[in-house]
Each structure stands twice: as structure tokens, then as C-alpha cells.
Amino acid sequence: MKQPTHFFNLESKPNQKKEHLIFFNLKYGYKKYNSTTNSFTYPAFRISTQWRIEKEFWDDKPIYRANKKYVSSQGKSLNDVLTKIEKTAYDQLSFYRNANNENPSPEVLKHLVFEKLGRIQKSESDIAVSDYIEKLVTRRTALPNTSSEFWDTKTGNQYELMANRIKSYQATKNTKLTFETITEELYWDYFATINDLKKANDGNYYTQTSMNKEFRSLRAVFNCALSDNMIINIAFSKKSLKIPSYSSSYETYLTEEQLKTIINTEVSHSKEFQHARNYIILSSFLGLRIGDMKFLHELSPEKITHKSVKYDCITTRIRKSKENTQELITIIPLLKPVKDLLAESNGSFPKFPSDSNVNLYIKKFLKHLEFKDEVVTKTKYYLVDEVLIKNKEQHTLFTAHDCRRTFITNLKQIGVQNDTIEPITHPKIKYASVLDGYDKSSLIDKAVKLINQLKSEKSSLFKY
DSSP: OOOOEEEEEEOSSOOTTSOEEEEEEEEOOOOEEETTTTEEEOOOEEEEEEEEEOGGGEEOTTTOEEOHHHHHHHOSHHHHHHHHHHHHHHHHHHHHHHHHSSOOOHHHHHHHHHHHHTSSOOOOOOOBHHHHHHHHHHHHHTSOTTSTTOOOHHHHHHHHHHHHHHHHHHHHHTOOOBTTTOOHHHHHHHHHHHHHHHHHHHSOOOBHHHHHHHHHHHHHHHHHHHHTTOOOSSOTTOGGGOOOOOOOSOOOOOOHHHHHHHHHOOOTTOHHHHHHHHHHHHHHHHOOOHHHHTTGGGOOOEEEEETTEEEEEEEEEEOOOTTOOSOEEEEEEOOHHHHHHHHHTTTOOOOOOOHHHHHHHHHHHHHHTTOOOEEEEEEEBTTOOSEEEEEEEHHHHOOTHHHHHHHHHHHHHTTOOHHHHHHHHSOOOBOSOTTTOOOHHHHHHHHHHHHHHTOSSSOSSSOO
């Protein structure tokens, strides 16, 4: 980071006594991106010293102090104050940099300096992390769902559970995790302790993947606290404080033969099996995540014209994550199994139950179909060196997200290229506003490209 430099200067306009207000200025390399001009600005840190002096008594650079004539008649109190302000600014800048591994904004630095100088009352920023999380959950779950900070009930519950884990840690260790007192030693001790508590409670440690999620959630909380101008005692964004994830513990998908079995299975006797069959068919031939499938019933099939030819498609948002702020969209062609299913349901997409129930019904349905192919699972537990390898039957592992893997894997196996699949499953196009509508001119090009690559006879199911 840039070496800070400073100077004092006198306000240009004097008061009636011909005294000029003295200002302190600090340059330390803080920059802020301006999206309007597509450039960086460098906001200044500038505060009043609350002292005034006549110009004849002021020594400018490099001294920036009251001169000897002033000191001999008025004493050195003014110069002592200037020295204190200078030292406080440098100390608070250094403290913030060491704690957060970045520069504070001028507003944050001003707040810290004013607290240290006693100009404002010290804020109660040293609150318990668990208390802050609970307040965060209360605030963000109450926001309108159009807000970029909105958390749904499921996300709120996840953070509430993390707050409870922090409380369990505090009770076990007879300590308190606060933003201003947390150290790297306490940080790592937290993860190790909750891992031991889980082992004691249910016989298994946390998986590496679960602990990676905990780490990312805690880092998200720290980022929120930082945006609230709270002091955090550790540089939580350092790479050395990261808990890595572990690659997928298993790999499975439905083959074309399995999909044929699912399509041809009679399920009218069971509502659960109807949901499972419908979900598998639609997700496996549309490639949608469960977060998008739950909104599928709100969409209607469209006939979109491209070069005088009409194509059956849907236009849908892709909700990559709850923190995703871009409105990503794609057009997906309706392959034959999807059109057949729509014909069974009067041209409308079905509405699905909760995510947990969808996964439960899928497992029950695949067990009923006796999908027992052995799948190798690899489980890496946190702070445990060895990887546990087991063979499990496919129906016990298969989840809604594996339908998306089914879509991508089958397309690749029949020779569809990555650059044809990616615009459908991982779009990058966003729209500026709802009123602008969707830019279908380029999106339909990509959908038709997939249709054209499926015209071969390599697949009896993955065809338009």
C-alpha cells in the first residue's frame, strides 16, 4: 500500500480577527471506482484541527507549525495539538490496514480519528459476532425480495444456525467472539471446536465441503460488518485464512436408457412419483437448476421466429445464487420429451413442491425403479487426513441438481460442443430493466444453434 504523506494548510478566508482555520490533510492511496466515468477517483482525507492562527505566526512546509514568535507569546499548546492529530491519523490508518488488509475510506478513517481524539463518542462496534448475525438476519429477511440484500427464509435460517454454532463455541470455550477481539488463533479454534462438537453429537466430523460453506458464510458476515464501518481485528480476506472446498464427492447422471424408463413409467397412482417424474424430465431436458425450476410454472411455452422459422422455446431467468445481482436470461429450446410432457398437462408447466420434498420424491421414485447402479463416493472430513471411499446405490445419492448434470453430460456424449451448451446453461446476457424486455435477437441464435446440433440420429431423446 502507498506510503502516506500529509500536510497542514490554512483556510483561505480569515475570520474577523484575521485568523485562519488550520486543516490537516492525509494522502494514503485510497481510490474509488466511478461507474459513470469508468475511472478511479482519489477522495481526500481532510479534517479541521479546530484551531486558528494568523498567517504571520504560521510556518508552512515542511514544518507546518506555529512559529517561534507564536510559541514564545502563546505557548506550544497549538503545536502539541497538531502533533497529536498527525500521530493519531497515522496510527489509525496503520491499525485499519493491519486489521483489514486494505485502505479505509476517508469517512471511515475520519470516524476512527475523531473517536481517538474524543470529538465523538466511541461507537459500540465491538459486539458479539453472533449478535450481529442475528440482527443481520432480522433486517435482511424483512427487506422486499427486490432488494439486492434480501435473504429468503432458507438463507436466514442458515445464518441463524451459524449464530447458534458460534454461541455453542463461546459456551464451550468460555469466551466471546467479537469483531474487535477476534484473532487468527481464535478464528481457527472456532472451526476446530465446532468440528469436535459435531463429532461428539452425531459421530461424524463436518465434511470439508460443509466447512468451506461455513468459512464463506463467516467471511460474508465480516464483509457486511466492514460495510457497516465496524472494526475487524483480522485481515479476513487473506488467502491463508481460506478453508478450501473439496471436489464433488460423487458423480452420477441418468443415461438415455434410464430416462426412457422414467418417461415410460406410469405414475398416476402416486402424486409424489408424478412430481419426481415431471421434475426429472423437465430439468434433464432443459438443464435448469432447482432455483429456476421452482419458477417454471410461471412461464409459458413460446413460438419464437428465427429467419422465418418458428421454434418452440421458453425464455427464462437464470438465478445462479441468492447473492447474484445480474438478471441473467436465456432461451431454451423445448426438446421432444418436454413437448410430450406439456401435451400431457394441457400445455402448462407443473408447479413443484419445496426443494427438500423434490429431492425426497426423486430418491423414492428412483428406488421404486430399482436404479441401483453402484456409485463411488468420496468423503473428505475437515481436519481428517484420509478420504473415506464407499460404494452406494444411485437412488440413495441422486438429487435434483444431478438432473442438470444429466442434461449437460448427455449433450456432450452425443457430440454437442461446449460453446453451444454454455449459453443455455451458463448465460452471460443480462437485461437493463423489466420494461426493456428480453433481447431475443441474439438469444434465439444460440437456441437454434443447439437445435441444429441435435438434428443427427445420435440420440432418440435429445432431439428437437
